[in-house]
Amino acid sequence: MNNRYTLFGVTIVLGLILSLYAVWVLIPAGATDASPALLRQDFKADYTLMVAEAFHADQDVERAMAALAFLDEDNPLAPVVAALEFGQKASYSQQDIGYLAVLAEALRSYDPSLDATPTL
8 A cells, every 4th residue: 555655656746747847848938038018008007107116216217217118118208108097097096196197207307308109
């Protein structure tokens, strides 16, 4: 009876090892180096809100612009405007809307040439 449990345990461990090898080596996931443009709008808005919250804490416009370049390399203001629009529809808190608005204004003040039209 003891050999029966040992054989069962060895089979389970061997199956797990073979499964992990197959998934990681033989047939790995196909989505690599995916573009941020593929993110859903709510994820883009959440990311932008996190950048706005970080900006609220450190007031570093250049750091915020660099983080927003992840979503739009050409116009860091576009994701903020899109997040503001999404946040109003999705009932973001007034504090979150305020963080986004302050970030948008800071970006406009830092670089007046930025276009406020989101490029979705």
